[in-house]
Amino acid sequence: MSIAVLAQVYDEVRRLSIAGSNVAPGDFRLKKLISPLEKSGEKAPVFKKVAESVGKVVESNESTSAEALLDLSTLVNAILYTQGEVGATGDLTPVEQIGQGILPKRTPASLLKSVANALTTTGSGRLELIQESLSQDPFPDPRLLGPAIDALDGSYYEVGDLVEKSILPQYGKSIVPIVLEKFDRKGGAGDARRLSLLHRVDPTGAESIIHEVLEDGSSEVKIVAISKLRDPKNVSFLIEQSKAKGTKVRDAAFSALAVINNAAAAKYLVQRMKEKGHLRSIREGLKTRHPDAVKVLLAETRLAWQTLLDTKETDKNAHEAAHTRLVTLLAALEHRTDKGTEKLLLELFPHRAAITKAEGKLGSKTCAHSVMTRMSECSDKTRDLLISEHETYDDYELAIATQAAIQQGNPAQFYDEFHGYLENAKTAKTKKRAAQSKAEAITQAIGNRVGSIYHYWYETVDKEREQELAQKRDQVDPRWLDLAVKHNNMELIFALARPDHGMAHKAIEAELKKRLKMKRVDYHLMDVLLAIIRSKHPDTVDLIIEAIRSTSKRSMGYYSYGIARLIPALDKNAVPKLELLLGELPDTEADRYVLAVAELKNRRS
Structure with a gap:
């Protein structure tokens, strides 16, 4: 048959x-x-x-x-x-359970499929898709465990690292047997990630494996093993490894020494910090939080700052060494919030111009920008000082100050202080390009705050996430949206448009119609459609259908994948219109939308 x-x-x-x-x-x-x-x-x-x-x-x-x-x-x-055989021969034996059981989550099939494909295939855009999916919480789901495990061996290291650090740990100890099944201590990058994952989900259980790897593991796996050593008994071994010729081995040893809260480790790090030279070889060790080592780190940063000021640019070798040393030390202050770091930054900030002059041709405000970035991370006191001088900044510096101002959490004051940059971009008669760059810096900072909508090709509009984004949008002073509409700042309108703002709706609709008339429709079309849905435009369904028809007539089928992910977020009253639309579209186009329409139709609320 x-x-x-x-x-x-x-x-x-x-x-x-x-x-x-x-x-x-x-x-x-x-x-x-x-x-x-x-x-x-x-x-x-x-x-x-x-x-x-x-x-x-x-x-x-x-x-x-x-x-x-x-x-x-x-x-x-x-x-x-009747046409096949089922079953298997042999005795049944019980399966040992490790960790907590994991049940499938109520995740849309479309999202599961797109994430699984991104984890197991090749091509551009995969990393962005996986990162976006994390906001929709598809993990831990047993249906995605296999693809995630396979991604550890992928050739695109950024995907493999993301899976090891952010995705697979969500499954807990229950995945240990599956990870061990493929683990080869003499393997390559995939096995190095497996060892790191094992230590992340089961540090105690991974100890014996780490010591086995140190005996006869491959170089890639051994480097991970070194970085995971946490017992003070290993300090002498780590000190020895920190002097190795290989950069990765040294970095691994110093990263372990920085974490171990041990006097001997701190003493060694202090000794290395005081050595002359650029310090790049010990940059991982500079991340230490041990009080004795931090005290010396701050002192060496002050000394390096003064040394660069005192070194003449004509002495190229000395000048370059002094500059590199200071850059390395300033980078080590990242995300430090202690009082000592605060005091140091407040001391250095007024002398930005002098240090920029001292840098000469080696850097374009590298040290000054590093100090400003560290200030935006450190404390309210450092942020207040940083913000107070925003009128003296270029566009890059203004972006740092804007992020600091947003972080301070006073929306009205932020608007009062910074809205003039958007006005100036339209009215400036001189230095117009500089004024526009500053306005772009403000716009981007606000977009990042509320959840930038750019590149949402793979977005499935999730109810909980949308509520979170709406709350962030509502925390922004409403005058920003009025200003954006006034100056037709579409990027800001997309980010801030809300249901009760008719002028924003008109601007978004006009932008959609303009883009659909273009000879070439670019990816920003998705930004417009997402803004229409998020702002609850009164004609949302008709505008989405207009976009589907337009892209279909132009044989731009690749847009259908993105648009289909937006359909489940529409009002259920849209179903009859969408079902009529499916009958008009070619079969290949209809295939891409039918499941999305069905998901909307079956949605409970």
């Missing part, structure tokens, strides 16, 4: 079962299979019975479709069951 057509029926029944029986009536794919089934039924009566059952599903309505689909599914599965 040829079962190819039955396999097609099975696939369509499975698709409809996932989408929901209420989308089964009139399904055009099933309808196409009736004719070949009837033809096969002339030789094998069972096919005729299947054809009749398919016909009942196609001709059903919402009240009868569930029963009809179940009958068809039962019949097809029964027939296919």
Whole structure:
């Protein structure tokens, strides 16, 4: 018996079962299979019975479709069951459970599929898709565990590192046996990530493996093992490794020494900090939080600052060494909030111009910008001083000050202090490009604060996440949106548009129509559509449909993948219009939207 057509029926029944029986009536794919089934039924009566059952599903309505689909599914599965063998020989043994059990999450199938593909395939855009998916909380889901484990061996290291640090740890100790199953201590980058993951989810259990790796592991895996040593007993070994020729080995040893809260480790780090030279070889050790080492770090930073001021640029070797040493030490102050660091930054900030002059050709305000960035991270006191001089800054410095001002949490004061830059971008008669760059810095900072909408190609609008973004948007002074509309700042309008702002709606609609008339539609179309949905534009459904028709007519099918991810966020009243639209589109286009429309139709609220 040829079962190819039955396999097609099975696939369509499975698709409809996932989408929901209420989308089964009139399904055009099933309808196409009736004719070949009837033809096969002339030789094998069972096919005729299947054809009749398919016909009942196609001709059903919402009240009868569930029963009809179940009958068809039962019949097809029964027939296919007779054509194969199931089961396995041998004795059954209980499976040992490690950690907590993990159950599937209520994650949309479209999101699961896109994340699984991003984890297991190649090509651009995968990292962004995975990063965006984290906000929708698809992990830990057992259906994504296999793809995530496979991603550890991927050639794109950024994806592998993200999976090891942020995704697989969510599964806890339960994944230890699966990780160990493929772990090879003489392997490459994938096995190095596996060892790091094992230490992350089960530090105690990983200790014995780490010591085995140190004996005969490959260089890549051994480097990870060195960085994970935490016992003070290992300090002497780490000190020895910190003198190795290999940069990665040294970095691993210093990163471990920086974490170990041990007097011997701190004493060694202090000794190395006081050495002359650029200090790049011990940069990981400079991250230490040991009080004795931090005290010396701050003292060496002051000394390095003065040394660069005193060194003449004509002495190229000495000048370069002094500059590199200061840059390295300032980088080590990242995210430090202690009083000592605060005092140092407040001392250095007034002397930015002098240090920039001392840098000469080696840097374009490198040290000054580093001090400003550290101030934006340190404390309210450092941020207040940083903000107070914003009128003297270039666009890069203004961006740092803007982030600091937003972090201070006073929306009205932030608007009063900084809105003039957007006004000036439109009115400036001289240095217009500089004024525009400063306005762009302000716009980008606000967009980052509320959740920048750029590059949301793979966005599935999630209710909880949208509520969080709406709260962030509401924390921004409402005058920013009025100002954005006044000057047609579309990036800011996209970020801040809200349901009660009619002028913002008009601006977004005009932008959509303008973009759809362009000869070439760029990726910013997705930003416009997302803003329409987020701001609850009164004509949201009609505008989305207009965009779908326009991109379909131009054979721009790649947009359909992004637009389809927005459909489940629409109002359920949109379903009838969308179902009519599916009938107008070519089959290949309709295929990309049908599941999204079904998801919207089946949404509970």
